[in-house]
Amino acid sequence: MAKRAGLAIMFVMLAVVLVLSYSPQIESAANAIDQANWQGYPIPPCFIDAKMCAGHVLGTDENGRDMLVRLVAAVRLSLGVPLLAAILELIFSLAFGILARREGLFAKFITMRLVDALSCFPAWPFILVVTVFASSGQRASLAPAVIAAITALLFSHPVTQEVAASRNVRDAGRVALNASSRDWVRILLLIATLDYFGFGIQPPTPSWGNMLANMQSQMTIAWWVAAFPAACLFGAALAIEVTRRRFLA
Amino acid sequence: MRWRAALLGLVTTAIAVVLIVLAVLCIPGLSYLAAFPHIFTGKVIGPILERLPYTLELIGVSFLVASVLAFGCVQFSIRTLKPLATFLAVVLRCVPFFWLAMVLQLVFAILGGFQAGKTSGSDRFDLVDHLRYLAGASGALTLFQLPSLIEYFNKRLAVCAKGRNNFAASILSGLAVQFAENLPDVITATIITELVFAWPGVGRLLYSGDGNLSASLPTGILLFLALLVLAVRFVTEAFARSPDEGASDG
Numbered sequence: 001m002a003k004r005a006g007l008a009i010m011f012v013m014l015a016v017v018l019v020l021s022y023s024p025q026i027e028s029a030a031n032a033i034d035q036a037n038w039q040g041y042p043i044p045p046c047f048i049d050a051k052m053c054a055g056h057v058l059g060t061d062e063n064g065r066d067m068l069v070r071l072v073a074a075v076r077l078s079l080g081v082p083l084l085a086a087i088l089e090l091i092f093s094l095a096f097g098i099l100a101r102r103e104g105l106f107a108k109f110i111t112m113r114l115v116d117a118l119s120c121f122p123a124w125p126f127i128l129v130v131t132v133f134a135s136s137g138q139r140a141s142l143a144p145a146v147i148a149a150i151t152a153l154l155f156s157h158p159v160t161q162e163v164a165a166s167r168n169v170r171d172a173g174r175v176a177l178n179a180s181s182r183d184w185v186r187i188l189l190l191i192a193t194l195d196y197f198g199f200g201i202q203p204p205t206p207s208w209g210n211m212l213a214n215m216q217s218q219m220t221i222a223w224w225v226a227a228f229p230a231a232c233l234f235g236a237a238l239a240i241e242v243t244r245r246r247f248l249a
Numbered sequence: 250m251r252w253r254a255a256l257l258g259l260v261t262t263a264i265a266v267v268l269i270v271l272a273v274l275c276i277p278g279l280s281y282l283a284a285f286p287h288i289f290t291g292k293v294i295g296p297i298l299e300r301l302p303y304t305l306e307l308i309g310v311s312f313l314v315a316s317v318l319a320f321g322c323v324q325f326s327i328r329t330l331k332p333l334a335t336f337l338a339v340v341l342r343c344v345p346f347f348w349l350a351m352v353l354q355l356v357f358a359i360l361g362g363f364q365a366g367k368t369s370g371s372d373r374f375d376l377v378d379h380l381r382y383l384a385g386a387s388g389a390l391t392l393f394q395l396p397s398l399i400e401y402f403n404k405r406l407a408v409c410a411k412g413r414n415n416f417a418a419s420i421l422s423g424l425a426v427q428f429a430e431n432l433p434d435v436i437t438a439t440i441i442t443e444l445v446f447a448w449p450g451v452g453r454l455l456y457s458g459d460g461n462l463s464a465s466l467p468t469g470i471l472l473f474l475a476l477l478v479l480a481v482r483f484v485t486e487a488f489a490r491s492p493d494e495g496a497s498d499g
Contacts, residue, residue, distance in 0.1 A: 109261070113258070113261045113262050113264075113265050114265055116258070116262045116265070117262050117265030117266045117268075117269055117475075117479075118269065119433065120262070120266055120433065120475040120476075120478040120479045120482070121266075121269070121433065121471065121474070121475045121478075122433040122434070122436040122437040122440070122474055122475075122478075123433065123434075123437055124437040124440060124441070125436075125437065125440055125452070125455055125467075125470065125471060125474065126273075126471060128455070128456075128467075129273060129455075129467045129468065129471050130273055130276060132467065133273065133274075133276040133277045133281075133464070133467075134276050134277070185342065185343060186434075189343075189345050189346065190437075192345055192347075193345070193346070193347045193441060196347050197347075197444070209345075212345075212347075212348065215348070215351060216351060216355075219351075219352075219355060220355075226348075230345055230348045233345045233348070234343055234344055234345065237342075237343035237344075237345075238339070238340070238343040241339055241342065241343055242339070245339070
């Protein structure tokens with residue numbers, strides 16, 4: 001009972017954060033440049049320099065945009081797309097797994113070979129090539145939902161195997177839920193990596209991954225530009241992983 | 250019988266892999282299918298084979314180091330502080346790998362004297378430089394492989410403690426199975442490491458080849474990497490005995 005309540009609280013908190021990140025005020029403020037105080041270099045956070053920070057609690061990025069607002073606005077896509085991918089993975093692997101459990105060698109054999117073949121592709125280069133092909137060589141990105149669907153297909157192999165081997169449909173559902181939640185962290189970090197290398201969500205739309213795009217040049221000048229989005233990624237991944245281990249594993 | 254099943258699985262999965270690659274090639278247009286035969290010409294396969302030893306070197310060195318570290322970490326934590334290894338595995342699993350690699354690259358640049366513009370594989374690159382770059386790049390990749398190996402050794406030691414299986418006998422085959430299962434993720438991490446550390450492997454070739462849309466090069470790399478994973482899985486399935494199989498037998 002306590003486990004279920006804890007899990008419910010976790011999901012309610014996640015829903016609140018996601019809804020907050022969708023608010024129009026946050027969305028418009030995320031790309032607003034502080035024209036009055038920004039002088040071409042990142043403004044430091046208030047705990048470093050209270051006089052210089054000009055009300056930007058976590059400072060600004062290299063373009064003078066508030067870090068805190070951008071971090072909150074980035075929740076929508078940084079957590080939402082991996083969540084969608086995990087849900088799609090759950091659906092795909094349940095469908096593949098149930099198909100593989102059916103009588104008849106053909107359905108089982110074909111399904112498992114297809115899932116086996118998909119699992120042989122390294123996810124990041126696969127999405128990179130699909131993105132480049134889909135955008136005709138331009139550095140554009142696929143729609144987040146398409147990235148989520150491709151990732152879900154590529155990661156569905158172990159879950160499908162577990163579902164196919166489970167004793168009944170109820171067991172299969174529980175196994176698939178656990179495995180999909182396990183992959184949520186993997187997908188979260190994979191999609192952040194895509195964003196970082198410029199193949200995922202495109203600026204100025206904020207995501208924790210693309211906020212780190214200039215971190216190599218900024219790290220020694222303005223460490224907060226490289227630290228806070230990474231801390232958000234790490235914190236979200238850790239929260240999901242710990243919750244899974246505590247409530248689902 | 251086991252061999253025949255594995256072989257049948259290999260052939261049919263390879264056909265499915267080729268079909269998926271063909272489907273990817275169709276994304277820009279059906280005319281791009283004409284690029285598929287070019288994958289097997291020297292212009293595409295040549296550079297891939299030239300760069301492959303660098304990628305395999307990186308994967309091999311980091312896997313060996315990570316295996317030794319993970320085993321030591323699990324043994325140490327069992328004797329001293331039990332949850333330490335699990336904690337380390339969870340934390341490392343949650344750190345964004347590209348960020349970790351970037352930070353390590355910066356640290357190596359300061360401590361190890363990495364020079365901008367000088368990449369491994371260039372003419373002015375001697376053995377010492379090569380080893381220095383290898384240490385940096387494989388260090389990052391080691392940290393990526395560590396969590397799954399720690400979890401593997403944790404599980405193995407628990408099985409061993411229950412007396413259900415002989416740890417020493419199953420360790421190599423178990424590691425091989427673990428390696429084969431994780432290989433696609435390890436390849437992804439290797440490509441990221443190659444980009445960050447300017448390591449001249451297949452990943453750098455993929456990244457440099459994507460911009461001008463020479464369709465056969467990225468598709469060829471994708472096909473080659475998938476077939477590599479398939480071959481490794483086939484070998485482990487055919488030769489290595491799964492430790493769980495051994496446990497159930499015992």
